Amino acid sequence: DTAVSQTPKYLVTQMGNDKSIKCEQNLGHDTMYWYKQDSKKFLKIMFSYNNKELIINETVPNRFSPKSPDKAHLNLHINSLELGDSAVYFCASSHSDGVNTEAFFGQGTRLTVV
């Protein structure tokens, strides 16, 4: 069984469009994250939700809006897509209790804006 699953795996779209990426985890974790991996493979956190509440919101354009309908799901909606949004987006999840927790990552969504 896939622990953290993202859909779609690949997404090609035109500039100006609005798109969503979905993420689901079946690990019973209460915290979920979105990370962005740029063309140089650098990974940076974008958002974190704990029990449907936004707890980390890095400096991300407000065209990006995460939504967590429940603690097992964290979706990422992107408005007015730009060329610079092309990247691989990784969803992750972890337990929040205590310090000694590790994150599990999804397989990534490769977004290409043309």
Add this chain to the structure above:
Amino acid sequence: AQSVSQHNHHVILSEAASLELGCNYSYGGTVNLFWYVQYPGQHLQLLLKYFSGDPLVKGIKGFEAEFIKSKFSFNLRKPSVQWSDTAEYFCAVKLGNTGKLIFGQGTTLQVKP
């Protein structure tokens, strides 16, 4: 600001060679340390982690890492690499209990058969 620095951007080795990838972080508080691997076209997988205790930690596939607190380092080692170890390797630090991971810029390891 907190940061993670990986010294080697691109490493090329022959099979059976020994590997050491450097990782340093800048943060004075409690940290958890991780090494993740990303095989071509795949997601990030955890290689090993350090939370507390023995600073020498062993992970999957024969990898190990040593946490040296005084040097703020967490270097990854493997005595004998295989062609299948060709991948991107990321060092990451989790600060306190925020859950937020700060990644290094990654090291591309290419192992020649």
